Amino acid sequence: MSEYLLGANGRRLLIAYGWLLILFIIVPALVLVPVSIGKDDSFVIIPHELSLRWYQTLFTDTRWRNALILSLKLAVFASVLATVAGVLAAIGVSRAAPQLAKALRLLFIAPMIVPLMVIGVGFYVLYARLRLLGGFVPLGAAHAVLVLPFVMLPVSARLYSMDQRLEWAAASLGAGPYQTIIRVVLPQLKPAILAGFAFAFIFSFDEVVVAQFLSGPQMETLPRRMWEGIQMGGLDKTITAVTTVQLILAVVAMLFITTWQWRPKARPAPARDKADRP
Amino acid sequence: MTTAFIEQSASGAAAPRAAARPASGKPIGTAGVGVRFESLAKRYNDLYAVDGVNLDVAPGEFLSILGPSGSGKTTVLMLIAGFVSPSSGRLLLGDQDISRIPPHKRDIGVVFQNYALFPHLDVRRNVAFPLEVRKVAKDEIARRVAWALERVHMSQYADRRVSQLSGGQQQRVALARAIVFEPRALLMDEPLAALDRNLRVDMQHEIRSLQRSLGQTVIYVTHDQEEALNLSDRVAVMDHGRLQQVDTPKNLYLRPANPFVAGFFGEANLFRGNAEAAAFVTESGARLPLARSARGKAVLCVRPEMIVFGDKQKEGFPSLEGTVVETRFQGSILRISLRTPLGPIMAVRHINTTDDAPPEGTRLTFGWDPELGHLMVQE
Ligand SMILES: Nc1ncnc2c1ncn2[C@@H]1O[C@H](COP(=O)(O)OP(=O)(O)OP(=O)(O)O)[C@@H](O)[C@H]1O
Ligand SMILES: [Mg+2]
Numbered sequence: 035m036s037e038y039l040l041g042a043n044g045r046r047l048l049i050a051y052g053w054l055l056i057l058f059i060i061v062p063a064l065v066l067v068p069v070s071i072g073k074d075d076s077f078v079i080i081p082h083e084l085s086l087r088w089y090q091t092l093f094t095d096t097r098w099r100n101a102l103i104l105s106l107k108l109a110v111f112a113s114v115l116a117t118v119a120g121v122l123a124a125i126g127v128s129r130a131a132p133q134l135a136k137a138l139r140l141l142f143i144a145p146m147i148v149p150l151m152v153i154g155v156g157f158y159v160l161y162a163r164l165r166l167l168g169g170f171v172p173l174g175a176a177h178a179v180l181v182l183p184f185v186m187l188p189v190s191a192r193l194y195s196m197d198q199r200l201e202w203a204a205a206s207l208g209a210g211p212y213q214t215i216i217r218v219v220l221p222q223l224k225p226a227i228l229a230g231f232a233f234a235f236i237f238s239f240d241e242v243v244v245a246q247f248l249s250g251p252q253m254e255t256l257p258r259r260m261w262e263g264i265q266m267g268g269l270d271k272t273i274t275a276v277t278t279v280q281l282i283l284a285v286v287a288m289l290f291i292t293t294w295q296w297r298p299k300a301r302p303a304p305a306r307d308k309a310d311r312p
Numbered sequence: 313m314t315t316a317f318i319e320q321s322a323s324g325a326a327a328p329r330a331a332a333r334p335a336s337g338k339p340i341g342t343a344g345v346g347v348r349f350e351s352l353a354k355r356y357n358d359l360y361a362v363d364g365v366n367l368d369v370a371p372g373e374f375l376s377i378l379g380p381s382g383s384g385k386t387t388v389l390m391l392i393a394g395f396v397s398p399s400s401g402r403l404l405l406g407d408q409d410i411s412r413i414p415p416h417k418r419d420i421g422v423v424f425q426n427y428a429l430f431p432h433l434d435v436r437r438n439v440a441f442p443l444e445v446r447k448v449a450k451d452e453i454a455r456r457v458a459w460a461l462e463r464v465h466m467s468q469y470a471d472r473r474v475s476q477l478s479g480g481q482q483q484r485v486a487l488a489r490a491i492v493f494e495p496r497a498l499l500m501d502e503p504l505a506a507l508d509r510n511l512r513v514d515m516q517h518e519i520r521s522l523q524r525s526l527g528q529t530v531i532y533v534t535h536d537q538e539e540a541l542n543l544s545d546r547v548a549v550m551d552h553g554r555l556q557q558v559d560t561p562k563n564l565y566l567r568p569a570n571p572f573v574a575g576f577f578g579e580a581n582l583f584r585g586n587a588e589a590a591a592f593v594t595e596s597g598a599r600l601p602l603a604r605s606a607r608g609k610a611v612l613c614v615r616p617e618m619i620v621f622g623d624k625q626k627e628g629f630p631s632l633e634g635t636v637v638e639t640r641f642q643g644s645i646l647r648i649s650l651r652t653p654l655g656p657i658m659a660v661r662h663i664n665t666t667d668d669a670p671p672e673g674t675r676l677t678f679g680w681d682p683e684l685g686h687l688m689v690q691e
Contacts, residue, residue, distance in 0.1 A: 202395050205415040209444035216414075218446070221432040242514065260541035 036113035055238065063281055070274035077269070081233040084223045086179055088275035098259065098272055105239055105256035108170070112177035113234035117200075119178065120185025120228055120234075128193040138271035139190065146183035153180065158199020158247040184237060185230035193219075225291075240280065315384065329569035344529030346371045347392060347405035354553075361387040361644050363553035364401070369497075370526040375558075376540035378576075379550035385533040389499050391548070394682045404498055421490030423500040427482045429474045435461070435485050436470040442493035449609070460492035461485075463522060479509045487519070497529040504539065507625050516542050537577060549573050565615075570688055574613045581619070581657050583612040587687060598654055600630045603682040606689060613686040616647070619659035621678050629679035636676060639669040650676065 040048060065079060070088055072081025092098045120142070127138045145153060157176045158167070166172035200222070202215040220227075242257035249255060254262075256276060263270035333608055347369040354362040362384045363683060369375045377385045390396045391403060403411045410418055421444040424447060424490060429438050437444075443453045461467045465485035490498055500519075504512045514623030520543050523530045534540050540547045541561040545659040548558040549572075568574035571582055585594040593599055600612065625631060634650035635659055641647075646669055650657040660676065 044493055120461070181501070195429065199424050199426060199428040200430060201395070202415070203422065203424060203430075204441070204445075206394070206418075206420060206422035207445065207489065208416050209445040210414075210416050211439070212444050217441070218430060221430075224432075 036218065066274045067281065068275045070271075070278045071130045075271055077271070077274075083227050088272050089279075090091065090270045092275045092279070095272070097254070098276075101254050101256045101259035103275075104170075104253060108174055108177060108245075108255060109235045109239040110171075111174035112181055112238040113231055115174065115178035116181045116234045117185050117227060117231045120182050120230060121189055121220075122301035123182075124189040124193055126188065140188070142186045143148065143183045145180050150180070150241075154244040154247040157244065161248060167248060170253065171251065172243065176244055177241060180241065180244060181234035181237050187225070188226040188230045188233075189223055190224050196222055213259055229291045232291050236284050236287055337639060343527035344371055344498065346373075346404075347497055347529060347531065348404040349388075350389075350402040350404070352391060352403060353399050354384075354391060354396060355399040360553045362391065362398075364518065365555050367548060367555060367558060369529060369559075370532060371529055372517075372530065373545055374523050374530045374545045374546040376532045376534055376547045377550060378534060378537060378540040378547050379556075380576075381535065383533070383550040384553040386501055386552075389422075389531065389533050392497070393420055393499055394418050397478055410634075417429075419494035419496045421493070421498040423483075423486050423490050423498070423503045425502045427479075427486040429472050429482055429489070431473070433473050434470070435466065435477070438474065438485055439489045439492050441489060444635055446493065450466055456492050457488075460488040464488045464518070465490070479506055481516065483507065483515060484518075487522070491522070491526065491528070495528075497531065499522070499531050499533075501533045502535070505534075505536075512539070513532050519543065535564065541577075549576060567686055568613060568688065570690075571611050571613070574611075574686075576686070579616050579658055580615045581616065581656060583614070584610075585612070586610065591684075592687065594654055596654055598630075598632070600685070601628060601682045602687060604686065604687075606687055608689050610687050611687045613688060614680050616658045616660040616682070617645075618680045618684045619657065619678050620680060621661075621676050625677065625679045626681070628682060630682070631679050633675060633677050636670050636672050636674045638672065641669070650678070 068076055068079055068081060071084050071086065073085035073087065074081075081250060092102065123138075123142055127135050127142070130138060153176075156242040161167045161169075161172055161176075196219070200218055201214055204218045209217060239259055242255075244263060245255045245258055248263070249258060260273050260276055263273050342392070346366075350363045352362060352365045353360060371393040376389055379385050387396065392400055394410070394413065398411055401411075402409055405418065405420070431443065432476060433441065435455055439457045440453050448456070457470075458467065461470055464487050466481065466484045466488060469477065469481060469485075474485070477485065486503070491498050503519075504515050507515065516539060519530075519532075522528075532540075532543060544561065546558055546560055547564055549556040549564065551572055557564060557573045559569075561566070564573060565577050568577065571580075574580040574582060583592070583594045583600065585592055587593075587602065587608055587610045589605045589607065590602055591599045591609065592602050594612075600601065602612075620629070631652065632652060634652035636648060637651050637656075638649040639646060639665070644663055646661045646663050647669065648659045648661065650659065657678070
């Protein structure tokens, strides 16, 4: 609409800017994909000879493979925990008095705003005293705290936009509070919950700062192993295979989220009258 | 909207109550029970949204709550449904005090203005919802859902998603869902407000006939007077959280309790003044005859169609004079605005092909049968 105001040159400029922005966002993410399928050790973007050997290393070398499995287990544990806690918290907060709800919402979203370093050191000191350093469950719990906002945010937003009269309708039809949550509220929240879960999973899978502090000497998560690989100077090219796997995971998660969010929208109804459909 | 009332009122308060019989098994559709308000009030901060309402709704009655925006209609409904709790007073369903019972245990069907259908369920599952939460057996659910959908002519849409239905169809589904569990009363908050006029009239007929055949007690909120009069056994008129009058459509028109009600239903010529035995003395000093003697500050209400002109005047009618300001044809009636010493007067006449509308500026004598003048004494 407003493109009319820009004129032909302005429009060209706008399109160019748009492409530049898009490339700037995706090129850094994509650049390692061709690198990862190059056969030799060098980090060239256009490989001379193709090979999957770095992927093979990732899945066969025990250190890499263990790191991958540990990270997957950790991400599942943390994101499931955060999803359960986050959904319950969001529902609870949505029912609290406005002032209290505001304060609580801020509290639950804080892990996203507070620097990871602060959280990492905080947990480190706490866990050190409690002798929990290097444990899988303590690390998973810390990760769950970190990813809680990823669940809280979309679920709260969905709850906020949900028509309260649906809950009233459920009550008038005989559904008690728990039945209403299970039969009406949760199904409405499903897309938001899945989105939150996917974000939480990806974040936990990638997270390195807090993991660095809490994993102790034995536990080596994938991002930690990567750091090591980079710091060792030798630049283990397996890292490029890992990043590609992570990228694929993220893309899958994003596809998953978008298809789930679009699914409930059905074809438009025959417009026989003017109903106030949202 | 002048002539419809008289016929309407004949339909009286007692609706016939027949249980509808589905294809097999025991009949579905029990009659509703009565609802009683005892000094019910709801206060929001300093504002009484509902203020000391006393009202008895008979079992099987169709009662409309009518009033301007913000008069407390929705609040009354929410009080009955249990979504808000009263600040004081009691609410009885049948002979049970339900003031403190949570909404899901009240067994009252509610139809919302925006229908509030569950978007994640198809039509069938929406209607089955109240039965599923009551843990009704599967085959019984199927039987009842089929019955309810048939009652609202939506059987062929059972497998549709809610978003694939038009507004009118969604309204029918909402209605089916509200009757399928045989509620003790049915509440509707402006259920037809979002529909266009033709569809609204169709739906009014259907709601009315459904209510009659089920013998269901219905409390129906609307701000459309015509709708209230079309549907209801009685209409409760609200203003500022208070009940102004609860009566049959005919009485609301012919015997309004106060100027607010008189003005709310159709047009009224209102004269303020004092009743002094056989005459009513207006503030401007005119003496108007009364059919029955009365005393005190009062408002006299004369409906436009009761005004007669010239030689149609009879013995005992007030004899007044006025000048025609404007005449307008409105279908079968002619509206005449007069300027008179008593203030502006509105008259209507059924159009009679033999006489023409009086041109502007004509001086006319007019009056009315004192029997038809309605005196509202103000305490
Ligand atoms: N939750 C609330 N908090 C404060 N005031 C409220 C609340 N709900 C309603 N009110 C007030 O109570 C009064 C009655 O509201 P209500 O919704 O019952 O009116 P209504 O007759 O249904 O109006 P409408 O025809 O516009 O729907 C209004 O003045 C409204 O502002
Ligand atoms: Mg309302």
